[in-house]
Structure formats: C-alpha cells, structure tokens
Amino acid sequence: LLNSKHHELERAPTFRKLFDRTHKRKGSDDYVSESARTIAETYDRTMAERYAEGTPQPDLDPEAWVDAAGGPRKGRVYGFGDSLDTHPVLSPYVHSIAPPAYASSSAAPPVSGVEEIRVLIREKLRAELQTQFGDMVQQLISAMQGVRLT
Template structure:
C-alpha cells in the first residue's frame, strides 16, 4: 500500500501539469486583445507614410531642408542620360523616374505642398543642374586659364562621364553658349549701368573678376534675345562670393541682411516641426537667396544712382588699362 502511494504523488503533479494547458486555452483576454490591436491600426497608418523616408516641405518656392534639395542634385548627377546641360533636355520618362526615386527617400509632409510638389521639384532640379554646369565650366576655365571650351576636355567634373563632358565642350565651343558669353562681356562694356560696383579698399582686379563671373552667370540665366534685368540679385550673390557675416559684399555699403535672416529664423518652422523646439536647418546661400531677394531690390531702388556713378569710374579705369 505504501508502494501505491507513491504513484498518487505523481498523480497530483500530473493534475498540475494538465491544468497548465487548460489555463492557457480558457481565458478570453487574449481573444479580446487582437480587436484592440486592430482598432489601433487606423491611427498608426498615418505614421508609416514616413517609415524609411524623411520629411521635407516647400519654403519660398524651394525644397527644405537643404539636404533634400541637395539630394535632387545627387540624383540628377547620377542619372544624367547624355551630354545635356539643361534640365529641359531630359526626357519626361527620366524626369518621372528621378521624381519617383526622390519620393522614396523624402515625403512632403504638409498637405498644402502636395499640389505643387512636382512643379517645385522640377524647378529645383533645373536650378541645381544649371548651377552644377556653371561651376564645372568655371572650375575648368580657372584651372586651364583659358576661356576656350576645347581647352577644358581633361577637366570635367567627377560626376559626369568623360564622353558626355567632351561632347558638351564641343557644343559650347561651336554653339550659342560661347556667343552669349562674349555678348555679355560686350554688353558690360557698352552698358555699364547694368552692372554694380563700389569703390573702396577692394582692388579693381577683384572687381573685374566678380564682374566676369556675373557676366557668365547672366549668360547662363538668360538666352540670347531674352531681356535682362538691370541687376539679377541671385547672380550677384554668386559673383560676390555669397554671405559673409550676414552681409552681401559688393552692394555699395555692404547690404546688411540681418533683418531678413532674423525674420527667416522666426518664421521658418513648418507645421511638421511645430512640436519640436529645433527649427529646420538652414543650408547656406542656396536657401537664403530667395529670402534676401526682396531686401536687395528694396535697397537697390535707393542706391542705384550712386552705384552707377561709382561703377562708371571703375569702367573707365578698366578700359584704359586694357
């Protein structure tokens, strides 16, 4: 009898083990938890739109933050389909593909930006490609010390295939680009009122270099026969070397852009970042150009006469030095 008592002890243990599966299967709570997960699903579906992507938005007709705009440039550089120096030459299917690649990494988070997102993206691609081509030509010209595009064949940018660059150099040497560049230089000599200069401690050689840079930029921006403004602020920001200590040098008394930058800093935060204490990043001159444009024009209205007089003196000395 004592031997049969020992199996009874395992029987108690067996009952305990049998109760464990029953406790796992019986409670209704796990079956009620899936509806809770499902009920939370619609709320979470707004978030996955940004999973794997970064937010971007439109500010002043440009794509912010700056690294989103620079990514447009990266895509254009990596997928340029041939010897093309203008965005309008890109086939529509290529544009569609590049925009799709952009939206896989970035998402426009503000609903009001969605209707014009593609248009602003196209404008950004056009501007960035034009700037890249100008920088490539300018670097090749400075490296070779020669304005003839045929001397630039071995000095193309790293992002462009050599055969594309050679083809572009041949096109620039024979095509209307060279004519526009020379016409801009002649136009500067005959219409000094369309240029800006201030005397002072800066040498005339430095002023001359800035003006040549300005001429080349204007030749790029405006096709032959297209009316040019008396002053293109963006072109002059490039020629003047950008912002230094909150000022754009080369405009008379050095135009103070601090009020513009201050107002920008207080208003730049987008709704997507309303809950954050950190404003979206500002990435240099490219993002600030649009903001200082109106300030430049307002100051130029009052300074134009004085600047023209000062520039006339400089032109006379340049002509006599030739």
C-alpha cells in the same frame, strides 16, 4: 554721376554699371582689386548662362550676384557697400544654415545632410533676395545720387 548717367541713358544705370563705375580705376578699364574683377566676370558669365540671348535680363539677379561674390561675409555682400541694410536679406540665410541652438554658439551643426542644407539655404536665400534686393538697389541708387564722383 548718377544723374548724368541717368540723363545719358534716359534711365537709372543698372546695378552692374554702378558696380563698374565704383570698382574700376578712373580713366582705365582696370578693376580696383582682383576680387572685384573676378566677381564681375563670374556674374557676367552666370547671367549669360541663365538668360539666353534675346531673353530680357533683370537689372540684378540677386542669387547670381551673391554666388559670384562668394556669399555673405560678416553680414555683408561684396559690392553693396555699407550704406545698405542687408540684415533682412541675410538673416534668413543665417537661420537656415544653423538651427537657433547653434546660431548663438561657436559649435557647428551636425554634418549629416550637408547637401540638403545647401539646397535649403539656396531656396531660402533666393526667395529672400528677390523680395529684398529691389529695395536695396533703390537705396543704393538713392545714396549714389547724393555722391558726386569726378
């Protein structure tokens, strides 16, 4: 699949095209789940807002994708499958949410400064995602090259 798309497009498909290929029903334009459809639409809307017409868009905007996916859940980001190591990306996210004293317990951090914490999380996550997602997308593409979808 990936090789035929690569040949057809003369370049590797974008992350978004891979997502559609792996999250839509065969022979139709229907997503396999409501959450897949919602994430794809939210991501597309965010990308249209962030990048004006005529402005080149990256193949993947990690921050926009994580936002569209609703953030990481159980150490994973929706749409990345389980073949990717998201620990390098999500580890700083977890540590920026709670200081080490809270990270290993079930107690919640103090509620004061919630907005400051959110800003810190976004900044930290954006920086980490930009440096790590490029490698992760390459891992995904490499993994997909070995899978033949018919």
